[in-house]
Amino acid sequence: MEVGANNLVTGFAHLNFASAYSAHYGVNKPKQAVEFAKSLGFDALAIVDRDGLYGAVKHIGSCIENKIDPIVGVNLEVTDGISLGRVVILAHGHNRGAGWSSISRIISKAHQKKKNQSPSIARSELAELSQQEMANCTVLLGADSDVGQALLLDPARASRLADEWLNYFNTRGSLAIEVFTHLTEPGSKYSVEHARSLVSIAEYKKIPAVLTNAARYLQPDDALTADVLDSARYLEPLGIFLPQPNAQAWLKPAADMFSLALEITQQTRLAKKLISTTEQLVDRCRLDPVEDCDWGNPKTPERSLLGIEGNPFEVLWQKTHSAINSRYPDAKPSLVTEVQHQLSKELITINKLGFATFFLTVADVAQMIRDMRIRIAARGSGAGSLVNYLLGISHIDPISQGLLFERFLSTERSTLPDIDIDVESARRHDIYRSIFKRYGGDRVTLLSMQSTYRGRGAIRDSGMALGLDEDQIDQIAKSSWRFSAAGFRAALEMKPELARVASQVEKNRKLNLLVDLTQRLDRLPRHISMHPCGVILGDSRLLQLTPTEPSGLGLPMSQFDKDDMDPMGFLKLDVLGVRMQSTMAYAVREIERIESKQLDLDSVPTDDKDVFELIRTTNTLGIFQIESPGQRELTGKHQPTEFNDLTLQISLFRPGPMKGNMISPYLDGRHGFIQPDYFHPDLKPILEQSYGIVVFHEQLMKIMKVMTGCTLAKADELRRQMANPEASEKIQSYFKQSAIARGYQISVVNRVWKVLEGFGSFGFCKAHGAAFAFPTYQSAWLKTHYPAEFIAGLLTHDPGMYPKRLLLAEARRLGVYLLPIDVNKSTDEYRVELNKSEKAVRMALTEVAGISAPEVSRIIKYAPFIDLADFYKKARPSRKTITRLAALGALDSLAANATRGDLMQKIREITTKPAPRVNSTQQELNFNVVETLPTGNPQISTDEQIDYEVGLTGMDITGHLLDKYQPMLDSLGVSRANELSTLRGNTEVLIAGVRVATQTPPMKSGKRVVFISLDDSTGCADATFFDEAQKECADLLFNNRLLLISGKLRRTGKKGVSVLAENAWDLNRLWIKWERGERLAG
Amino acid sequence: MIQVDESVAVVTNHDGQPISIDWRGSSYLASGAPVRWYARKSWWTEAGHAPKGIGPQLVETEMWRVRAHHESDGGVFELRHNLPEDEWKLVRII
Incomplete structure (x- = not known):
């Protein structure tokens, strides 16, 4: 027993201490x-x-x-x-x-x-x-x-x-x-x-x-x-x-x-x-x-539940070996040898750690998800494992992609590895329920997480405790998002943008007190909630080992968080919902429905030239990970030609490498502007793929191995420790001594160490990058070969960053015809229809503003309708909904030859009476709507139709918003977005379109730069407004939908262009002048 | 009960217990065991600072009840001991 300084404690101890995990009660962790x-x-x-x-x-x-x-x-x-x-x-x-x-x-x-x-x-x-x-x-x-x-x-x-x-x-x-x-x-x-x-x-x-x-x-x-x-x-x-x-x-x-x-x-x-x-x-x-x-003892569902008899390791050995043929069909003997060698290496490690059942459990869940016909993909370092690939947990071949198992699992670490799986977001909760059903409610719970006090929350709660005015707290909380609560007072002294708050704090006693209270709350747990994707799987004792409480989902949730999993030996699965997976699954189902054939998206070849051709045009809207303006620009400069390029591009386009200025030397090397520096011929095979730039953890590990002679497992341990300055010091001397002992020149050793040392914050796990690149490629593949189905999927599951109307513009650009909402054909999803043997996308009912879910399901249930009366009786739409549907033309198929105006008039008449009830005698009220449709009302014009569409669905469906301005744009000599890349740099240009994105990223200089993307139905044109250019038109840039922009064309790469803007105008005001025949200034 | 609220001089023993109280020129001697407790303070209405490590004096204050006599005068004295100033106040006599 330990003896304190002055007191001898003889077995007495505190039996009642509440920790900070008693939220809003205890103070200390x-x-x-x-x-x-x-x-x-x-x-x-x-x-x-x-x-x-x-x-x-x-x-x-x-x-x-x-x-x-x-x-x-x-x-x-x-x-x-x-x-x-x-x-x-x-x-x-x-x-x-x-x-x-x-x-x-x-x-x-x-x-x-x-x-x-x-x-x-x-x-x-x-x-x-x-x-x-x-x-x-x-x-x-x-x-x-x-x-x-x-x-x-x-x-x-x-x-x-x-x-x-x-x-x-x-x-x-x-x-x-x-x-x-x-x-x-x-x-x-x-x-x-x-x-x-x-x-x-x-x-x-x-x-x-x-x-x-x-x-x-x-x-x-x-x-x-x-x-x-x-x-x-x-x-x-x-x-x-x-x-x-x-x-x-x-x-x-x-x-x-x-x-x-x-x-x-x-x-x-x-x-x-x-x-x-x-x-x-x-x-x-x-x-x-x-x-x-049962501390630290890994727990998995019992073997019988996984359908295993006998030794789990033998089962794992069998399963993985028997999958080699299907994963590597027609492989050359040398590749088969390599695969078998790698597999043995992984299996030995897994067996040493006693994790065979763990892998079989994850494989079982993966199989269950596939059996539900739900898309699944592994994310993260798990993609580096051949065992995961052979078990069908991951779809990335780690051997051809140069991924390392040691980055995922090694005997140097004995903690259960994290295997994160991405699934269709729309089916995630179904999967949770199926897992509960498959393994039983006594073996499964959801994971919880503890949110803790950070800057804003701490300020809010401290302010409330002091009874400060809510607006005042709000104002302070809003200005304080870049530092932790603990650093509040230091931030007040340092940050110029907090000068005003700082001077208030000096004068006001309570505000001064607020700063101290905020610092006291820093990092204390606030409340427990459901982890966004974690599921705990255990054996039949699980509920005796963890207390549970209800989650928002209705399923029980453990009171333990992710940090508690490893000590308790709990298996945690991250089942992450990804909208792009839902999008792709939907597209595949539509392809199978329309073409009556099976499509296995996970096994399409990853070297399709047409796919890379499409990506290189930078028309990447809707493609996973590379659709943002920044990625589009990088795509233009990068011009990817193979799968590994996508992995590289995704890994490079992150804050770390961007700040570290790694992108330009990479691109310069790639385009042959500079000779890549490989430091030493031994490192060339490792660094060739990225032109001498260290991008991936895997590259660092291999460099360590080559230059020091350590194992890859040890190399990964060293990599993990490098973030710690003290450890880094030791690793440095280890690295230098071993490399010099192995005969490398001291200058080479020093240069390589400098790169490795600076790598810490920039590096990315290649397995992560490749796992992201796979859906990127798959979505590009769908866009290339099945644009209609892909657009339908995008519209239905909305995975991206852009408004839907931009997807419609993209559809038009791809030649995919859009069919208007029609109560007899539309559903709650965007269906692909054959329109004169061309594939077209039918707009969904759900886009009509204010339409209710019961209205939508009644329309789907009772469609097709014979006529207006039939629709009105069965679908029981509200007055607002039926009026909106009519205005959009969704009832045109019920109106025979009547004009839209006639239809609208009739609807006004019938909706002034109460809506008929299905079971009431009112139903007998016999009004044959078609016969009595009024006549003589005008047909609607295309411009009016588009106005209705934008107003009621937020999308221009029938045509592009810009269409009506075309005569004016032509007379002004406005360039189309798709023409820009053919023009020379520095050309004076005019561009016009619908503003789809406005970004004002923080700049080092502190001056504001505004990036605007305009869509003109041929594509997106990007314009950059620096300080000077904003003077005349700053207001327009944030408030107007339709813009005309003048400027100089700037080339940013082979296909990449952007406009260095000089001025902007409101397109509508120009239009009014132009129609009046007035001269347009400027 | 008499409300007083005046500063007084207090002599304590080595345990910190009051043994005599000087009030308005008379010295009152404690008899029997005094009772100590801690009363709350409303720091949020007074304090301008509450950094970590400032100590408990913002939240609580030491209080004593002492039976004390001077000749035939006496009663139970309720004392407040303000820290860290080590200042004594006679709150009331019960």
């Missing part, structure tokens, strides 16, 4: 608490969070690290018809997990409540779950229990209430009295007298009494933070609610606790008894992490 307790000489510490085990795993981990015993409990409300107040429940240890599983189930039960009901457990359930033949937990009745509360007012009633508890808790050690005092005013709650009365009732009822300090922070100073947290919990400013009584709820040293025992009991004998009873309970609650929580 478990690690801090454990280290503090250790420094005070305690050999154990209990974590007792409110309503859950939120901080328990972190607490146990810190206890193991600091070599003290962990104790775990929970603070819960108990009910018996009425509330019985809050009690502490402590899990007993060294009973093969009986205590841990009891407390987990008690908490899960307490959370099975209706929405907005706070967690609580019925006393009878608590009694049942905490005792089997013997007690697995001890329930502590303290000052906040019904007994404790009654003692203040009516001791006789307290005695009766205690008897009721004794009726339920009759096994030895299942019940105890918690004695503590916060030294409040004599006679009040938590006073010494109050504690004394708890000792007395324990004596009288023969219930063991234990001493705690009901601590919620480590040191008295933290009490002020607790005040602010209380305010956040009550959602009221300080001064409105009854605050904590003083600053006594801290983790007091043993000597102080012993004095308190004396002060409470006023008798040495009773004080000694109180302390020794506490020590006994402490001993009973010391947990053995391995025995009690």
Whole structure:
């Protein structure tokens, strides 16, 4: 046992400490608490969070690290018809997990409540779950229990209430009295007298009494933070609610606790008894992490559930080997040898780590998802594994792409690897439910996450605690998004944009206080929520090992977060919903429907020349990852010709490499403007693909291996440590010594180290890049070969960054005909139709502004309709919806030869009467609409039609918004977007179109630059406005839809062009002048 | 009960317990065991700073109840001990 500086602690420990994971209550994180307790000489510490085990795993981990015993409990409300107040429940240890599983189930039960009901457990359930033949937990009745509360007012009633508890808790050690005092005013709650009365009732009822300090922070100073947290919990400013009584709820040293025992009991004998009873309970609650929580032991669903018999490793060996043929058909013997060699290497590592079942589990889930006919792709470093490729978890061939298994898994690290899988976003929740069904609700839960206080949230809650004006808080919070709460005061001094706030802070006492409070809240947990994609898979004991609570999805969610997974040995799967996957799945289904054939998108060849041809035109709208203006510009400069180019482009277009100015030397090398520098012939094979630039983690690992002779696994360990300056120092000397020993020139060694050292923040895992590049290629493939189906998919699942009307413009540019909304043909998706044997896309009903989901489903259900009356009766549209549908022409197919005007007039007439009900006698009202359609109203013009479309769907469907201006544009000599790339640099040009994107990225100089993209139906033209050019037209650039821009053409690459803008005009105002025959200025 | 709220000079023993109180020229001697507790302060209405490490004095203040006598005068004195100034106030006499 550890001995503190001045005090010898003989087995006494704090049995009630709430950590910061008691959100809006506790102040200190478990690690801090454990280290503090250790420094005070305690050999154990209990974590007792409110309503859950939120901080328990972190607490146990810190206890193991600091070599003290962990104790775990929970603070819960108990009910018996009425509330019985809050009690502490402590899990007993060294009973093969009986205590841990009891407390987990008690908490899960307490959370099975209706929405907005706070967690609580019925006393009878608590009694049942905490005792089997013997007690697995001890329930502590303290000052906040019904007994404790009654003692203040009516001791006789307290005695009766205690008897009721004794009726339920009759096994030895299942019940105890918690004695503590916060030294409040004599006679009040938590006073010494109050504690004394708890000792007395324990004596009288023969219930063991234990001493705690009901601590919620480590040191008295933290009490002020607790005040602010209380305010956040009550959602009221300080001064409105009854605050904590003083600053006594801290983790007091043993000597102080012993004095308190004396002060409470006023008798040495009773004080000694109180302390020794506490020590006994402490001993009973010391947990053995391995025995009690199955600490660190990987858990997977039982073999029978995975359909495995026998040794899992043998099964894995079999499965992977038998997939070689299908993954590498017609492979040359040398490749087969390489594959077999790599596979053996991976299998040996997996077997050494004992992860065979883990891989089989992920493969099983992947297979289940495929069986549901849902697209799946691996993301991240998992794509570097051949085993994953052969098991069908990933679709990227790691061998041809030069990916490294060691980046994903090695014996140097023994933690369960992360395998992240991307699925169709629209089906993600279906997948969750299927996983629950397949493995059973007792083996699966969702993952939770803890959000913590950062700058803005901390400012908001501190401001509320101080009762500051909401607008004032808002204004300060808004100006403070680039720094953490902890750095608030430093930021006030440093950042010029905060000068105004800083001067306010100087003058205003409360604002000054706000800065201090904000810094106190930094990084404290705020609330728990569902992790956006994590699912935990375990064996049948899962729910005994983790408490759960309901998630927004209705499925149970573990109270443990992602950092708790590895210590608990839980298998976490990240199932990420990706809209592009939904888009592609939809396109494939449409292709299969229209062409009556099967298409396996995952096995199309990745070297299709036409696909790269299309990408090189920079018309990449809708293509995954490379559709943004920046990526379009880079695509123009880069001119990719093969799959690896896509991986490189995606990996380079990130803030790190851009800031590090890695893109230009790469492009210069690629286009032969400079001779690439490979440092040494040995590195040429590694760096050739990126013209001497180190882009990928995998390249760094290989350089390490070649120059130092270490293994790739070791190289990856070194790479991970390089971010730490201290470790980097050691790695440097290792690298230099080994490389020099291997005969490399010192100048080469120094130059290479400089590159490796600077690489840290820029590098990217190539497996990540390749995993991203795959859907990039696939979406480009679909756009090249099946534009109609692809556009339909994009419109249905909307995966990208641009408005839908731009996709329509792109469709027109690709020659895909767009069919208007028609109640007899449209659905809630964008269907591909054959229109005179050409593929066309039918607009969806869901785009009509204000149409309700029931209206849409009735239209789909009852279509086709014979006539207007039939539609009106069955689809029961609202007046607004039917009017809008008619205006859009969606009812034209019901109106025979009548004009749109006739139809609209009739609708006005019938909708002034109440809508008919299906079952009412009103239905018999026989009005034959077609016969009685009025006549003589004008047909609608194309311009009017487009105006309606833009107004009601936000899209110009029938034609392009720019169409009507074409005569004027022609007379002005305006260039089309698709003509720009044929013009010489520095040509004076005019461009016109619909503004589709405006960006004002932050610039080093602080001057604003505005990037505008205009769509003119032939493509997108990009214009850049520097300071000078903005003077005349800044307003237009942010507010006008239709613009004419003048400027000089600037070439940014072989196909890349952009306009260096000089001025801009409102197209509509020009049009009015032009129609009047006025001369246009400029 | 008499509300007083005046500064007083207090002599304490080595445990910090008051043993005598000088008030308006008379010295009152404590008898029996004094009671100590901690009362709350509304720091948000007064303080201009609350950095980490400032200590508990913004949140709470030490209070004492002492039975004390001077000749035949006496009663239970309620004292506030302001820290870190080590300044004593007689709050009231009960």
